[in-house]
Amino acid sequence: MAHPTIAQLFKTQPIDAVVTVQGWVRTLRNDQFLSVSDGSTIRTMQIVVNKEQHGEATLKRLQTGASVAATGKVQKSLGKGQDIEIICDSLEILGDCDPNEYPIQMKRHSLEFLREKAHLRFRTNTFGAVFRIRHHLAFAIHKFFNDQGFYYLHSPIITGSDAEGAGEMFRVTNLDLDEIAKTGKVEPSEDFFGKTTNLTVSGQLEAELAALALGKVYTFGPTFRAENSNTSRHLAEFWMIEPEVAFNNIYDNMDLGEACLKYCIQYALEHCKEDLEFLQERETNEDKQKPVDDRQSMPLLERLNMIVSNDFERITYTEAIDILLNSNHFKKKKFKYPVEWGIDMQSEHERYLVEKHFQKPVIITGYPAAIKAFYMRMNEPDEQGRNTVAAMDILVPGIGEIIGGSQREERYEKLREKCAQFNIPEDHIWWYLETRKFGTCVHAGFGMGFERLIMFVTGMSNIRDVIPFPRTPLNAEF
C-alpha cells in the first residue's frame, strides 16, 4: 500500500478516505492532538488520538521526534488551525525518542546550537524550509539552462590544473603522508596521477573547452577553496553554477546572468510559497530583537518580488568610482578605505552602491585589468589610456557579489601576453591556449555561488545554514 505524503493529503483533501501517515512527532497537545511532520511540507498533519483506544502507555511514548505510522479516516477538522485531520484508528510507534536525550525541542533554538546538531537540524521547521527551497532552486537552475538549450557539463572534481588562481587549493594525494614525514621528500611523479593534483576551485576553464564545441554549456557542482576564511559568506566546500557560451559577448553575458537570477527567484516564489512565508515570519521576528539599523528594509517576499519585477542597474567601474567620489558618504569621510580609480572595491563600497545609492541589484562592468584574472578580455584603453577588462560582477543587497563573470580573452597572442604577465607557464595550460589557436571565437560566462543564491532567497544570514553539511576551517564533524 502506498502512503500519501502530508503534502499530497492537503492537496487532494480525500475526505472519508482511510490513509496511513508516516512521519515524526512534533507535539502531542491535550493528550489528544498529535502533530506529525513527514518533511513533504512545512505543515503538519493533526492526528486525533484518544487514551481509551490507544492506551496511556502508548500516548506517553509520543514524544517529540518519535517516528510513527498512523492509520485512520480523513475528516474535516473541527479545530481552527487546519482544514483536515485524521481520526486515528491504529497507531504504531516505529521508533521511540527519549526526550531526556533528544536535543531538538518544540521551542526556538539558536542557529549556532543547531549547527552543532547538523545531523538532527533537518527536523526543524527552519532547516526543513531551507533545504526544500535548496532543492527547488537546484531544479530551477537545471530547468532554466535546459530550456534554453544548454548542456550540463560535468567538470572534474580532481584537477591537474593550478592555473586559475582563484584561491588556495586542497591537495589530492594517496602518497603515504607518514612516510613523507619521515623522509621529508615528496615525489609527485610517484603519486596516483603521476603529478600534483588538487580539488577544483572552478570548472570554468574546462567549461570553456566544451563551450567551444557544444556552444552553450553550464557546470553545476562542488568547488573547494582551502582559504582560512571565517565569515558568514564563505565555505571551504560550496556549489557553483558556471555557464559558458560561445559567441556571447559581455552584454549577452549580463543579460544571461540577470535572467538566470530572476528565473530562480520567480521559480522559488511559485514553488516554495509556504516555506518562504515561514522564513519571512521568522526573519521578521528575529529582526525585532535587532537594532533598527540592522533590520531588513522590507519583508522577504517583497524583496524577492522587487528583484523579479525591476531591471538591474548597469554601470561601468569608472562610473561606480565617480558615484562613490561624489557621494556625501565619501565627502564626510565615512569610508574606511580610500576611493580612487584602480582600487579593488571593498565591501563597504559595494554595499554603498547596492544598498544606499541604487537600492537594487547592480551589474558593474569594465574593471581595471590589473585587479582581474588573466583570462578576461582586454578592452581598448579608455581616453585616459587606462586598461580595463570585459568583466562583470552582479551585486545584490545583503549578500554582495552573487555572480562574477567576464567575456574571455579569445585572441591567442593577447592571452599569451597575459599568461606571461601573470607568471603562468604556458606548458601548464597548453590545452587551454590551444582552443584559441584552433577556431577561436568570442565567448563569455560567469560563476554564480549557489549557497549565496539560497541565502538571498531564504533570507538566511549565515552561509553555513543553507548547505546541509558546512565545511569551514576546523569543522568537518558530519
Next chain:
RNA sequence: UCCUCAGUAGCUCAGCUGGUUAGAGCACAUGACUGUUAAUCAUGGGGUCCCUGGUUCGAGCCCAGGCUGAGGAGCCA
C-alpha cells in the same frame, strides 16, 4: 589571518561593587484538565558557572594563557 564580543541547568538567558545555600522561562517527571494549535494550571528533580594557572580571607565575577562560537575585515562565489 586580523579586530570586536561571548561561553552559567537539556535549550534561551539573568546574575548588582568580588561576599554566605547560583536564578527565571522553556524542556523533562508527577498530577489535574480534555477540541488543542509551541495547549493550560499545580508540584518536583536538574549545575565541572568552557579549560588551565594566578590574585584574594573569599572568584561565576578580577588577571594571564588556551579552547570554542558569533559578528566584522581581508580573499572571494
